[in-house]
Amino acid sequence: MSREGWKDFLHAAERSPAIQRELNACRETKDVIEVGNRLGFALCLDDLNRDAQAEAISKWFEQSTIH
Secondary structure (H helix, E strand, C coil), X not given: CHHHHHHHHHHHHHHCHHHHXXXXXXXXXXXXXXXXXXXXXXXXXXXXXXXXXXXXHHHHHXXXXXC
């Protein structure tokens, strides 16, 4: 579910100048995660690190559908 948390957080950040200002002040990824968690988003570093793998698996399943 945290992958959805990242997606939701990025969506909110794109639309909120206040969140953007907070993110600009972040020096490390852990700072970004802290901002998101404080704002109620389910974020963790493992999900961010595994996102590329999850995306590849999802694409494989989409392309491998039996018709």
